[in-house]
Structure formats: structure tokens, C-alpha cells
Amino acid sequence: MKFGVFFAYWTHEWKGDYLKYARKVRELGFDMLEISPGQLLNMSRQELLEFKAVTKDLGLTISSNLGPPKEKDVASADPAVRKAGIQFQTDIMRAMDLVDSRVLVGVLYSYWPCDFTDTDKAANWERGVASIRELMKTAENLGITYCLEAVNRFETFIMNTSEEAVRFCKDVGSSNCKILLDTFHMNIEEDNIGDAIRHAGDYLGHLHVGEGNRKVPGKGHLPWDEIGRALKDIKYNAGVVMEPFVLDGGRVGHDIKVWRDLSGNADETKMDEDVKASLMFLKSKFL
Ligand SMILES: [Mn+2]
Structure with missing residues (x-):
């Protein structure tokens, strides 16, 4: 398994200084940095190559999280x-x-945040499958694992559970198409989080981890022992990425619906300490 964290833990907007966060997360002991890849489209070729060189030098893997x-x-x-x-x-x-x-994850089959004006699930499902089949040619050519994220009912009407995500993935029918499960969403939708992970099995290409209120793992009540056992049962060996959101304000706070400070008024040093302690906690449960 590769352990990572989403840069937006530290930011109020869906953009940031990726060189800074690459160095920071490596220093904190992570193997993976998750970014918002939309920002890559605004970077020059020179900046992209510099980012690649720095992360390669750090031995850091980059996952891309898109809504x-x-x-x-x-x-x-x-x-x-x-x-x-x-x-x-x-x-x-x-x-x-x-x-x-080489890993693209998120609500790739729809848009996010959803406004629920069109909730014709069958029609959106069918059109989404057809479009993603087309996209899989690019994913296959570039060796990109493309992971569809099941999110809770307040964020999409298309897929809320592991069962639905796997079914969608089978409809697409490409070995590069996988699913992403997120403990925050599973806590709302699944009967049993371990069983949801076991149901996904080899279809699980990426895992997001966070508590039920999106604090870092270890600060809440999610069943981390059971989640760890399920990951061992399916011999999971891909990314485990923390996606904590604890800061209110800005576009991130608005889109994630963070209406109060959940960080304990942490400064950046305390934020770093919290995420580092959580990484050790997760490793103790998952490895
Ligand atoms: Mn997620």
C-alpha cells in the first residue's frame, strides 16, 4: 500500500503550491500526494516537468482527484x-x-458538486458508461488507472455504494477502470464497511480515508481495525489517501460544507502534526 494525503487538507481553495506540498508530505512520511489535476492545465510545460522532476527525486507518487x-x-x-x-x-x-x-480518481462519471436538477439515474448511467468507454482508450494508452468514486446520497444520485460502483465499472468493461471507496461516504451508505471493501475486491483501485466528520483517521469512531482486516482480505496494495477537511471558509469549505472549524484552531505546524500522527495510526491498523 502507498499512503497519501490530499493537498486540500491545508488549503481554502482547490489550488495550491504543489512543489511545497510535495516536499511537505514527503517530510511527514507519506509516499503519495493527491492533487487537483485541473490546476495542471494552467501550468506551463516547464512547470509540469519541474513538478515531475521534484516528485521523482522525492520518490513521491502523485494521484489526481477530479470533480x-x-x-x-x-x-x-x-x-x-x-x-x-x-x-x-x-x-x-x-x-x-x-x-x-497514473491514477485519476473522483466523481468522473458526473459533475461535482451535484445540484440534483436532473436525477434520471438510468439515463445518466447509460450516457456516463458510453462516455467513459471512450475515455478508457486514453487511460489505457497512458497507463492510467481510472477510479470511479462512490459518494453519498447528498453528493450524487448515480452511485452511492460499492455494489453500484462495481456494477458501473463492469458496464464500462476495461481493466483500467476501477472504483474508489471512501470511508466517509461508506459510513453513510454501507451496511458494513468491511463487507463493502470485500465486495469491491480487485475492483478497488484507490481508497480515501477519513472519519465520519472528515477529520483525520484516529480522531473519530470509524472501525479502523475492521477496515484494515478487509483490506488484508482482498490483498489491497494500491493507494490509501487521507482526504481530511477540517478548515472552514473559501471554496473548499463551501463545496465540502464545512461550516465550523474542525481543526481546533490549528496552525500549519499543528495540522502537520495531526496528519503525521494519523499516518502512524493508519499504518498500525493496515500493515
Ligand atoms: Mn473521497
Whole structure:
């Protein structure tokens, strides 16, 4: 397993100084940094190559976490929007290739945050599968593992559980297409988190970890022993990425619905200490 953390733990916006966070997370003991790959499209080729060189030097793996905007929804009823969505994700994967990021994860089958104006699940499912089949050619060519994230009912109507995500993935039918399970979402939707992980089995390509209130693992009540046992049962060996959100304010606080400070008024040093302690906690449960 590779242990990682999403840079937005520290930020109020979906962008940041990736060189800084690469160095920071390596220093804290992580193997993986998760980024928002939309930012890669605004970086020059020189900046992309520098980021690749720095992360390679650090021995850090980069995963890319995307919530496409509504106007780039690959499942939209509007063919022009679907086309823009396919182009957008193709451009993202090409930029990921330049920085040697080989894992794309998120609500890739829809848009995020969802506004629930069109909740025709069957139609969105079918269009999403067709678009993603097209995208898989790029993912396969670039060696990118493409992971569909099951998120809770307040964030999408398309897939809320491991069972639905696996079914969608089977409909796509590519060995590069996998699923992402997130303990925060599973805590809301699944009968049993361990069973949801076991159901995913080899389809599980990425795991997000966080407590039920999205604090770092170890600060809440999720069943980390059981989650660790399930990961051993399926011989899981891909990314385990913390996606904690504890700061209110900014676009991140708004999109994630963080309406109070959950960090204990932590400064950056305390934020670093918390995530480092959580990494040791997770390793003690998962390894
Ligand atoms: Mn997640």
C-alpha cells in the first residue's frame, strides 16, 4: 500500500503550491500526494516537468482527484456538454502523463458538486458508461488507472455504494477502470464497511480515508481495525489517501460544507502534526 494525503487538507481553495506540498508530505512520511489535476492545465510545460522532476527525486507518487464542473459532465443530456467533458478529461490525462501521475480518481462519471436538477439515474448511467468507454482508450494508452468514486446520497444520485460502483465499472468493461471507496461516504451508505471493501475486491483501485466528520483517521469512531482486516482480505496494495477537511471558509469549505472549524484552531505546524500522527495510526491498523 502507498499512503497519501490530499493537498486540500491545508488549503481554502482547490489550488495550491504543489512543489511545497510535495516536499511537505514527503517530510511527514507519506509516499503519495493527491492533487487537483485541473490546476495542471494552467501550468506551463516547464512547470509540469519541474513538478515531475521534484516528485521523482522525492520518490513521491502523485494521484489526481477530479470533480468535473457541470459544464464538463460526461453524462449530461446535452451532447455538447458530454463532448466538452470527454475533451476535458482527455486533456487532464495528458497533463497527468507529463507529471507521471497514473491514477485519476473522483466523481468522473458526473459533475461535482451535484445540484440534483436532473436525477434520471438510468439515463445518466447509460450516457456516463458510453462516455467513459471512450475515455478508457486514453487511460489505457497512458497507463492510467481510472477510479470511479462512490459518494453519498447528498453528493450524487448515480452511485452511492460499492455494489453500484462495481456494477458501473463492469458496464464500462476495461481493466483500467476501477472504483474508489471512501470511508466517509461508506459510513453513510454501507451496511458494513468491511463487507463493502470485500465486495469491491480487485475492483478497488484507490481508497480515501477519513472519519465520519472528515477529520483525520484516529480522531473519530470509524472501525479502523475492521477496515484494515478487509483490506488484508482482498490483498489491497494500491493507494490509501487521507482526504481530511477540517478548515472552514473559501471554496473548499463551501463545496465540502464545512461550516465550523474542525481543526481546533490549528496552525500549519499543528495540522502537520495531526496528519503525521494519523499516518502512524493508519499504518498500525493496515500493515
Ligand atoms: Mn473521497
